[in-house]
Amino acid sequence: MVLDTLVERLNPDLIYEIDVASPEFKHNWIQHMTEWSTRPPFLRGVEQHAAGPRRSPTPMRWRCSPTGSGSRSRSRANRASSGSTSSTASRRYPQTDGVNHDRLRKLANPAYGPGAMRKFEPEIEAIIDRMLDALPTDGSVFNIVDVFSDHLMVQIMLDGMFQLNDEQRAIFNKMREVIPLATVLPPGAEFPKVYVDAFAATKATILGLIEERRDQPGQDLISRLVNARDEDDRFTDVELHDEIFTLCATALQSTASAMGGLLITLWKHPDQLEMVRNDRSLITATVEESLRCHGPALFTFARFALEDTEVAGTFIRKGMVIRVATAAADIDPVRYPDPLRFDIDRNPQQILAFGWGPHICIAQRLARLVLNKALGRILERFPTLELADIDFVPTYRGQVGEVVPDSIPMRIQAQPTAG
Numbered sequence: 001m002v003l004d005t006l007v008e009r010l011n012p013d014l015i016y017e018i019d020v021a022s023p024e025f026k027h028n029w030i031q032h033m034t035e036w037s038t039r040p041p042f043l044r045g046v047e048q049h050a051a052g053p054r055r056s057p058t059p060m061r062w063r064c065s066p067t068g069s070g071s072r073s074r075s076r077a078n079r080a081s082s083g084s085t086s087s088t089a090s091r092r093y094p095q096t097d098g099v100n101h102d103r104l105r106k107l108a109n110p111a112y113g114p115g116a117m118r119k120f121e122p123e124i125e126a127i128i129d130r131m132l133d134a135l136p137t138d139g140s141v142f143n144i145v146d147v148f149s150d151h152l153m154v155q156i157m158l159d160g161m162f163q164l165n166d167e168q169r170a171i172f173n174k175m176r177e178v179i180p181l182a183t184v185l186p187p188g189a190e191f192p193k194v195y196v197d198a199f200a201a202t203k204a205t206i207l208g209l210i211e212e213r214r215d216q217p218g219q220d221l222i223s224r225l226v227n228a229r230d231e232d233d234r235f236t237d238v239e240l241h242d243e244i245f246t247l248c249a250t251a252l253q254s255t256a257s258a259m260g261g262l263l264i265t266l267w268k269h270p271d272q273l274e275m276v277r278n279d280r281s282l283i284t285a286t287v288e289e290s291l292r293c294h295g296p297a298l299f300t301f302a303r304f305a306l307e308d309t310e311v312a313g314t315f316i317r318k319g320m321v322i323r324v325a326t327a328a329a330d331i332d333p334v335r336y337p338d339p340l341r342f343d344i345d346r347n348p349q350q351i352l353a354f355g356w357g358p359h360i361c362i363a364q365r366l367a368r369l370v371l372n373k374a375l376g377r378i379l380e381r382f383p384t385l386e387l388a389d390i391d392f393v394p395t396y397r398g399q400v401g402e403v404v405p406d407s408i409p410m411r412i413q414a415q416p417t418a419g
Helices: 003-007 023-027 030-038 089-094 099-111 112-134 144-149 151-160 165-182 194-214 221-226 237-267 272-277 280-292 364-381
Strands: 015-017 042-044 063-067 309-311 314-316 385-387 409-412
Touching: 023 030, 063 309, 089 309, 099 112, 099 221, 099 237, 112 144, 112 221, 112 364, 144 237, 151 165, 151 237, 151 364, 165 194, 165 314, 194 221, 194 237, 221 237, 237 272, 237 364, 237 385, 272 280, 272 364, 280 364
Parallel strands: 015 042
Antiparallel strands: 042 063, 309 314, 385 409
């Protein structure tokens, strides 16, 4: 396919040139999502072709992807990788559709269900308290991202739910660090060696864990997945690898983003903070409103149009990348009046922070449980926790589509001792 064939019917007025991996985009993500929330689906143009002018008859390297809160299209289950490894599980499992997707979800759901989560609650609470024990209480300023939010799910999942040893934990953490490198590659580019090596090490570790937990099962999450059954059906080793890898590739960093967003959003609104301090029954509503305003991701995994179609006047060609901006949908003023106002009395229902429908995040109960437990323990233990500067402007990092705070300077005012 040559470039002219692709752009022939695309409306240039709907092409929006923006680099969603740039620091500028992350820094101004709220402004971008606010704009996207009220506009119809549009095309994101990214110039990837450097060999000649745009109209030269070379293979397609420039792509447009429909974006926006209303973008929808039927989508392809798999994307062929052009890098040095097979496509990663984080691209495969969430993009599986139809009967096989339903089968995989049916096998995995019990491991993430309410009953399973209740069994992990004591360990989750213990890990949260151990981490909070390390916070300074003498009034000194500390970055709560470094000592708490960025490592919260890492410890809960890798230590508590996976029960990994030090070597295994280090391998998973390395994979977490390099995943963002794979999200900014231009089409056809090779995966960086550090990513390839980390992926290979993680794959070998996961397959080893599967074999180990099959021989000596425990109460950990990996054992639950290894032993998942639906009559005579069970996960294959490849499917188990994909499930475990996907969980780590998404949950570890996305929950760090959501926890950081909760700390920023709630503590920048002292009136709302005081409300939930005085009434802990508002914790769940507070978490949901924070997820609406500052959720774990800006848009969904990439999908691919199976046929030429049109959505709200935007023409979409077969094979084009589709991304739905769930963060923009959650601040749609039609659904949420005054959407940028943080209001825990709003108690929003059916927000899209973890997706919706068949592809809703399978670990969303875990993420919500952790956020609720963490907020409850912070409020209980540190009534004088505050932002060092309530007017500070956060900067963000993370893979494409994530906004993980770099730093949140806070302090716990020392309380006078009795007597």
